Amino acid sequence: MALHKLSPLRSTNYPAVPKYLSRRTKTLKVKMEIREKPRVLCLHGYRTSGQILQKQIGRWPEAVLGKLDLVFLDGPCPARGKSDVEGFYDPPYFEWYYCNEDFTEYYNFEECLAYLEDYMIKHGPFDGLLGFSQGAILSAVLPGMQMEGVALTKVPLIKFLIIVSGTKFGGYKFGLPKLAANAFASPVKLPSLHFIGERDFLKERGIALLESFEDPTVIYHNRGHTVPRLDEKGLETMLGFIEKIEKMQLQEKNQEELCREIRDLKRNIPYTSDSNGDHENGSDRNGKGTVNxxxxxxxxxxxxxxxxxxxxxxxxxxxxxxxxxxxxxxxxxxxxxxxxxxxxxxxxxxxxxxxxxxxxxxxxxxxxxxxxxxxxxxxxxxxxxxxxxxxxxxxxxxxxxxxxxxxxxxxxxxxxxxxxxxxxxxxxxxxxxxxxxxxxxxxxxxxxxxxxxxxxxxxxxxxxxxxxxxxxxxxxxxxxxxxxxxxxxxxxxxxxxxxxxxxxxxxxxxxxxxxxxxxxxxx
Missing domain, CATH: 2.30.29.30 (Pleckstrin-homology domain (PH domain)/Phosphotyrosine-binding domain (PTB))
Incomplete structure (x- = not known):
């Protein structure tokens, strides 16, 4: 598990409020801030580990890695069988939840959700999720569950997803945990980037997953079930997606700044009134008020x-x-x-x-x-x-x-x-x-x-x-x-x-x- 250091916060102050405004109003200035890189919690694949996913993601160019603050976490469940990456990557290996051989029944799923939420509370906040294979299946279902109020209710809303070789619970192949029953009842309305491999055994299910997201961004590659390197076209798509996230974060930061300054103004500015003794909420001295x-x-x-x-x-x-x-x-x-x-x-x-x-x-x-x-x-x-x-x-x-x-x-x-x-x-x-x-x-x-x-x-x-x-x-x-x-x-x-x-x-x-x-x- 590794945690990249946060880059220092820098800010740019734009011109102040016009001079004709009172001194009290000058606190309402427009600030455009460059905040830290988007923080992404990365969920590894089936019977691998956070360290292994970090090495797989490390194939991406610095132009991408330098724009993201990636945090790699091991699953809560030790692997219960042989890993497909034995001989390529060293153990230990982990799973996010246990399932039967044909992936129709799941165990420890609620414990997995509690484990993730606890980690996000202690080490967050996180802006988005990146998942590969089993981690991608879990990442894809979490925003809908969070909106339904059945998972991650104590942490900020997930703002974007990066799904590598993913699919979704349910359908003709996979079972559906009870808590995730309504996760895809309506399209997931957040930015999402999906990697789909031409030789991936989950290709068709990964394409079907796109239907559950509103306006998904897709990178197609000619590899199999793996984290692919980025070719020129894939790199361009990836950087465009990251730029979209950065703009979204900047807008949110400016909104937060505006809200803070509005609250300051509200505390400091006297409101005018057409009738003596009235307060801002329309009440008279006795606490009663009318529409007029x-x-x-x-x-x-x-x-x-x-x-x-x-x-x-x-x-x-x-x-x-x-x-x-x-x-x-x-x-x-x-x-x-x-x-x-x-x-x-x-x-x-x-x-x-x-x-x-x-x-x-x-x-x-x-x-x-x-x-x-x-x-x-x-x-x-x-x-x-x-x-x-x-x-x-x-x-x-x-x-x-x-x-x-x-x-x-x-x-x-x-x-x-x-x-x-x-x-x-x-x-x-x-x-x-x-x-x-x-x-x-x-x-x-x-x-x-x-x-x-x-x-x-x-x-x-x-x-x-x-x-x-x-x-x-x-x-x-x-x-x-x-x-x-x-x-x-x-x-x-x-x-x-x-x-x-x-x-x-x-x-x-x-x-x-x-x-x-x-x-x-x-x-």
Whole structure:
């Protein structure tokens, strides 16, 4: 068993928050950090050892090994029979769990899981798993079991897998441990790299395993059941996979940094209020509060006509649109709604990954601050951004979310997406504005509640404007505060939509104006 030393942590500080922000806000600066190499727990093959796998992996070039912190662990069970590597590698030899001769029954499986979790608690955290043969079978099943809450519940979620000559429990050949019964009930949504050998006796089962993973990366080689050397193409694929993991880690690190600084800001920044004695959570001095009180606690003052309160707190808010504001299903033809997914489904989808990449420029720091202040609650806005970033990674990117949320045509492509707020009669609503080759489409990040008789209903708030219905895009700044930036979108039938609080305001303006100009040229 060997443990590579961690490389020192280095950091790069990007420009601070713009000078116009108060001294307290300067703690919200954007940091891009280069964290330590991804830590990988390596699980050896059947009746071998961690030391043997270390020698097998040592065939890979330094360009790969130098980017990973590999930790090699021996299985908990001494080998109960002859090893295929006798004469090539010295004993002792180990197994991860015991099984009968035809691999249909397994023993010591729960003890194996406890052994792994104990090691990961004492020597972790680990970012991913690498497994070969029996270690690959075990590695492949663990993320699903962890998500089901039946294994590795005391350690951080596994973020990626490297599977060498693997297969999965179950099927026509292998038995299925009881605890692993639902591990592959749905596709495993984390980055995975699979090595499949042309002469490997597990080749067909390894190919079948790919179906249990979402968007797997594959390296095919002409060897058998072994850890292969990397040819030029394999090396390129491997380095590309590692780069993907490094970016994911960087995004997560930035997210953690943003969360820490948001907590610091929340402790230090006084919130403004429209009524004396109110607190941030919408309560009065006696601890009681109302929806309207909560709405009134904005730490930024947008133009009154853009954020006027709804006359009825129980109705779905209407877009502040000249020429046809109306509630969902009312006179505005561009406004729609859709029911949210079940809570359980959402948690399982969004729990796997964390983070949304933060920007590097000075403008972004200011836009982030303004974006968070736009919401009635600063802390709710921060948590909303984190949740949306989690959803983006869990769903596989903005493109997939866009296609799941809106009806699209086959040739339609997403140009870009922008986190922002839509002005409604109930105040700014946090969401995402999508710009595609066919339409502008906005959807709230969270469902909004409204009353139907005595029953509370929930619905996502959507605005869809086909590009052929787009008349104008007008950027606008507040005269009182240059930090407050808006974009007015006007349809050909003179419905107006006001978007504000952009994280990337300049990018949004440029994208929308380019789309409008392209449409005008094509007419």
């Amino acid at each position: 009180e909560t709405r009134s606690k904005k730490s930024v003052r947008w133009s009154e006509e853009l954020v006027m309160e709804s006359p009825s707190a129980g109705a779905i808010p209407s877009v502040n649109a000249v020429g046809g504001g109306g509630a969902v299903g009312g006179s505005n033809p561009y406004v729609a709604s859709s029911p949210p997914p079940s809570y359980t489904t959402s948690v399982k989808k969004w729990r796997k990954k964390v983070g949304e990449a933060t920007r590097k420029a000075e403008d972004f720091a200011g836009n982030t601050w303004q974006h968070l202040k736009t919401a009635p609650s600063f802390s709710d806005a921060a948590l909303g951004r984190i949740a949306q970033g989690t959803k983006v990674l869990a769903e596989g990117g903005h493109e997939k979310i866009f296609r799941h949320t809106f009806e699209t045509v086959p040739e339609e492509q997403l140009h870009n997406s922008f986190a922002c707020y839509l002005s409604t009669s109930a105040g700014p609503v946090m969401g995402t504005l999508y710009v595609s080759t066919a339409k502008l489409a906005y959807c709230s990040d969270n469902p909004l509640s409204y009353k139907v008789d005595d029953k509370t209903e929930w619905s996502y708030y959507k605005v869809v404007i086909p590009l052929h219905q787009l008349k104008a895009v007008n950027p606008s700044l507040s005269r009182a505060n240059q930090a407050e930036k808006y974009i007015q979108v006007i349809s050909v039938d003179n419905h107006e939509f006001w978007y504000m609080g952009f994280l990337n305001y300049d990018g949004a303006v440029s994208c929308l104006q380019d789309i409008l100009q392209s449409r005008e040229l094509s007419v």
